[in-house]
Amino acid sequence: MILKVFKEKSNQKYINKLLSARHVAVSNTKMSTVGVILNTSEFSDFEAFRSFFKSLGLQQAKTKIIAFVEDSKDSNELWDTYFNPKDFGWKGKINNIDLQTFIDTKFDVLISFYKANHLELNLITALSNANFKVGLTNQDARLYDLMIDVKPNEFSVFKEELKKYLTVLNKL
Template identity: 80%
Template structure:
């Protein structure tokens, strides 16, 4: 149990190091590819995101959705990719090949659709090579370029707000 606390502290220090070194350089390009990070206990409707981005003319092949589950027994094989706390090592090391591929993909936008302050979710958001990061408000506002304060259960309001801000920023 004490090793778990040390591991979490190690990963939190790594997140802080990443965020302190982050240089925001958001380009004015239109959004063509999107990555979505979900927390299963907060929102699990993959199809809602697929339908929403299809309505914005984002091709299905350019959309990648991953989900965080507390326990791997809760994972469903129909999901794109799922990950759990066991997929992380010390100092931000990722032990899941699919998850590492997601992190290394240079998405035009990353949607971090979770409200809970979960270390692993924050680590993936911080590690992501996405150009423009959108999230629901959390404790650390350094993670995102755009924050929308809505409940994860209110997806309809999130869609409306995101569309409004992306239009204003000339991203869609």
């Protein structure tokens, strides 16, 4: 139990280091690749995101959705990739190859669709090489370039707001 607390402190310190060194350089290019991070305890409808991206004209091959589950027994085979707290080591080390691939992918837009303040979710958002990061309002505003204040169960409102802001920012 004590080691878990030290591990969390180590990872939080690593997140703070990443965010303080982050240089925001959002390009003006159109959106063609999108990554989504979900917390399954808040929202787990992958198909809602897939149909939304299809309506925006994005190919399914250009989108990647990953899900955070508290326990690996709760996973679903239909999901693209899922991860749990056991996939993280000390000082931000990632022990999951699929998760590391997601982080290293240079998405045009990353959507962090969770409201809860989970250390693991925040770490993935901070580590991501995405050009433009969108998230629901969270305790740490340094994680995102654009924050939309909706609850995870209000997906239709989120879709409208995201589409509106992406249009204004010339991403669509």
